[in-house]
Amino acid sequence: DQQVKQNSPSLSVQEGRISILNCDYTNSMFDYFLWYKKYPAEGPTFLISISSIKDKNEDGRFTVFLNKSAKHLSLHIVPSQPGDSAVYFCAASGFNNNDMRFGAGTRLTVKP
Amino acid sequence: EAQVTQNPRYLITVTGKKLTVTCSQNMNHEYMSWYRQDPGLGLRQIYYSMNVEVTDKGDVPEGYKVSRKEKRNFPLILESPSPNQTSLYFCASKGSSANYGYTFGSGTRLTVV
Numbered sequence: 335d336q337q338v339k340q341n342s343p344s345l346s347v348q349e350g351r352i353s354i355l356n357c358d359y360t361n362s363m364f365d366y367f368l369w370y371k372k373y374p375a376e377g378p379t380f381l382i383s384i385s386s387i388k389d390k391n392e393d394g395r396f397t398v399f400l401n402k403s404a405k406h407l408s409l410h411i412v413p414s415q416p417g418d419s420a421v422y423f424c425a426a427s428g429f430n431n432n433d434m435r436f437g438a439g440t441r442l443t444v445k446p
Numbered sequence: 447e448a449q450v451t452q453n454p455r456y457l458i459t460v461t462g463k464k465l466t467v468t469c470s471q472n473m474n475h476e477y478m479s480w481y482r483q484d485p486g487l488g489l490r491q492i493y494y495s496m497n498v499e500v501t502d503k504g505d506v507p508e509g510y511k512v513s514r515k516e517k518r519n520f521p522l523i524l525e526s527p528s529p530n531q532t533s534l535y536f537c538a539s540k541g542s543s544a545n546y547g548y549t550f551g552s553g554t555r556l557t558v559v
Contacts, residue, residue: 340488368547377450377536377550378489423488425547432477432496433504434548436489 340437353411357424364426452551469537478520482533527558
């Protein structure tokens with residue numbers, strides 16, 4: 335039972351344009367939502383998070399939007415850069431983050 | 447440098463031969479966790495630990511054991527590995543703040559033949 339779903343296995347965008355990665359979840363008890371980025375041969379690295387009491391969090395070129403009624407979150411990258419090419423994982427957890435559930439990942443390719 | 451170190455990076459073993467994957471963190475984090483990554487399934491939690499001597503099952507604990515005798519170490523033990531445990535394994539740790547995610551190790555690619 336996958337509680338966190340990323341339905342797009344891959345996404346390709348042009349350098350300088352916006353990248354939008356989407357994530358859906360089924361458990362309304364999740365308190366925190368996080369995005370991780372993963373390069374080949376490395377572990378995932380934390381990118382940005384949002385609490386369930388907020389609907390937007392911004393950090394530089396990265397913005398995460400949360401729509402609780404739709405159980406949907408998205409990561410916007412503006413402007414996209416070739417170095418952003420990686421696999422992006424969406425994750426969700428309860429208050430203490432211990433039981434963090436991950437989606438299957440979306441491979442983003444940013445073309446020069 | 448703050449990091450999570452897991453060893454080995456690559457391991458090929460035979461069915462039934464006990465093995466241990468070590469994990470160590472130098473950030474004095476309370477929480478540690480093991481995940482496995484499989485194509486199309488993302489990262490699935492195997493076990494996690496909230497502190498020394500406190501561990502709990504994740505979503506896919508069958509066939510695995512863990513221990514947390516010291517705060518910095520969290521080894522993953524496969525008593526009798528089987529081919530369906532062939533996967534990419536990640537150890538991770540985090541502090542007590544809920545805002546920040548896990549810091550992951552570089553991964554261990556395990557093949558069981």
